[in-house]
Amino acid sequence: MKLLDKYILKKFLTTFVFVVLILVSVICVIDFTEKNDDFIKNNVPYNEIIFDYYINLIPYYANILSPITVFIATVFVTAKLASHTEIVAILSSGVSFRRMLVPYVIGASIIGAAIFGLIGWIIPNANKESVAFQVKYTKGPYFFDGRNIHMKVAPNTYVYMESYNNNAHIGYNFALENISGTNLRTKLSSPSVTWMPDKEKWHVSSYTLRTFDGEKETIYKGTTLDTTLNMHPKDFESTYKLEQTLTLPELNAFIAEKKERGADDIETYLIEKYERFSYPFAIIILTVIGVIVSARKARGGVGLQIALGFFLAFVFIIFVITSRSFAQVGDIAPQYAAWIPTVIFTGIGFVLYRYIPR
Numbered sequence: 541m542k543l544l545d546k547y548i549l550k551k552f553l554t555t556f557v558f559v560v561l562i563l564v565s566v567i568c569v570i571d572f573t574e575k576n577d578d579f580i581k582n583n584v585p586y587n588e589i590i591f592d593y594y595i596n597l598i599p600y601y602a603n604i605l606s607p608i609t610v611f612i613a614t615v616f617v618t619a620k621l622a623s624h625t626e627i628v629a630i631l632s633s634g635v636s637f638r639r640m641l642v643p644y645v646i647g648a649s650i651i652g653a654a655i656f657g658l659i660g661w662i663i664p665n666a667n668k669e670s671v672a673f674q675v676k677y678t679k680g681p682y683f684f685d686g687r688n689i690h691m692k693v694a695p696n697t698y699v700y701m702e703s704y705n706n707n708a709h710i711g712y713n714f715a716l717e718n719i720s721g722t723n724l725r726t727k728l729s730s731p732s733v734t735w736m737p738d739k740e741k742w743h744v745s746s747y748t749l750r751t752f753d754g755e756k757e758t759i760y761k762g763t764t765l766d767t768t769l770n771m772h773p774k775d776f777e778s779t780y781k782l783e784q785t786l787t788l789p790e791l792n793a794f795i796a797e798k799k800e801r802g803a804d805d806i807e808t809y810l811i812e813k814y815e816r817f818s819y820p821f822a823i824i825i826l827t828v829i830g831v832i833v834s835a836r837k838a839r840g841g842v843g844l845q846i847a848l849g850f851f852l853a854f855v856f857i858i859f860v861i862t863s864r865s866f867a868q869v870g871d872i873a874p875q876y877a878a879w880i881p882t883v884i885f886t887g888i889g890f891v892l893y894r895y896i897p898r
Contacts, residue, residue, distance in 0.1 A: 544630065548617070548643040556613035556651060563609060564601045568594055578678045593673045596666035600784070603659055603819075607860075610651060610823050611853040614644065614830030615846050622837040641831055648827035652820030659816045660788040667785045675780060682706065682778035692801045693770040696720055701733070706776045709735035714744065716769075726751050728765075735773050741766045783812040807874050811867050814878030815860075822882045825889055826856065832892045856881055 572594075579589060602609075621627050630640055675682070684706040691699045702713035714733040718726045730747040744765040751758040786794055791813050798806045833848055859881035867877035 544635070545643040545646070548621075548640075549647050551617045551621075552613060552644060552647040553650070555617050556610060556647070559609045559613050559616075560602050560605065563605050564598055567601050567605075568597070571597075575678055582677045584677050588673065592669050596670040596673075599658055599663045599666050600670065603655060603663055606651070606655055606819070607822060607826055607856050608850070608853040610648065611826045611830045611856075612846065612850065614827045615834040615848070618644075618831050618834040619846065622835055625837065627835055628837070637835070640835075641828060644827050644831050645824060648824040649820075652823040655823060656816065656820045659819065664785050664787045664790070667781065671781045671785050675778060679778075679780065682780070684776045686776070690802070691771060691775075696725075699769065699771055704776050706773065709737075709773050716767075724752055736766070739766065741768050742771070783809050786812075788813075788816065807868050807870065810874035811864055811878055814875045815864075818878045818882050822856070822885070825882060825885050826853065829885065829889045829892060832889065832896055836896070856885055859884060 578584075618627070621630075627640070631637065684704050687703055689699075689701045689704060689711075693699050696719050698717045698719065700713075700715040700717070701711035704711045711733045712731065714730045716728040717724060727750045728744070728747055729750075730744045732745060734743045734745075735741075736743050744767060745763065747762050747765055749760045749762065751760075783791070786809075791809060795806060795809050795813065798809065829852065833852070863872060863877040863880045866872040867874045872880070
């Protein structure tokens with residue numbers, strides 16, 4: 541790495557860290573202002589507010605703002621270099637514009653790798669604490685309101701419940717069916733099923749067991765039955781920001797379990813998974829675009845270029861939100877939705893590189 545590379549890389553990374561700290565601090569202050577009434581009403585200790593909530597929330601905000609912060613840092617550093625005629629000197633010395641991009645790409649790759657590690661393992665664990673804090677102090681009590689619940693709990697075995705009370709851990713109008721191909725083999729039905737935490741089993745009362753052998757049906761009625769099912773009370777708890785609290789291995793396992801059960805709310809988790817892989821590449825693309833739009837010396841100073849950086853970064857976020865919304869309603873496959881903003885901005889980068897004078 542040459543002296544010029546170290547010079548640009550140092551400026552880029554230090555500016556990025558500075559912008560992250562400034563924006564995260566501002567957002568934390570705004571968040572505290574909005575939630576202060578809830579903190580006072582619930583008599584939340586200050587140590588919990590600081591260490592359980594905000595300390596764990598800072599990495600989350602730093603990641604969410606990364607497209608904006610990396611773009612602002614790139615534009616600010618490059619525009620300052622251009623305003624001091626340093627870029628003119630660099631290009632006049634025989635260094636090509638493509639070669640000048642190298643330290644920026646190295647810096648963006650470092651940031652992208654760090655972000656991938658954060659969103660894959662560190663931030664989800666921090667979110668477990670901050671989300672639990674929000675559920676406890678700032679969100680209202682959660683009541684499961686699902687109706688006509690169908691769940692696959694084993695190969696050929698399905699559970700049905702008309703409703704479920706997540707506070708009492710009781711399911712109503714319970715049925716457990718074993719189906720082979722298109723044939724119903726057994727069906728156990730009961731007015732209710734109750735979770736027993738001490739035994740970690742489900743308690744079925746006043747049940748009826750029907751066994752089918754061709755056209756022959758055998759009926760057995762029982763009073764109580766304790767059984768183990770691949771179904772737990774946590775399956776009916778609040779899913780508020782659940783996808784953000786799962787590490788990458790946990791997210792993969794959760795998605796596999798959802799697919800096995802035939803769940804229909806899997807898109808949110810697939811989008812989360814694919815976005816974690818696309819984010820580092822988006823950081824590199826946004827960095828390159830930032831250099832392209834700000835490498836030319838402007839008469840009015842760097843203000844306009846920084847404003848352009850803000851605008852393009854917000855457009856990127858709008859693309860992310862829009863594609864995520866389309867994927868959640870099933871209009872776009874999650875793997876495509878996660879990469880669409882990056883692909884579009886890659887195309888924008890090629891156009892800008894070709895036509896913007898430098």
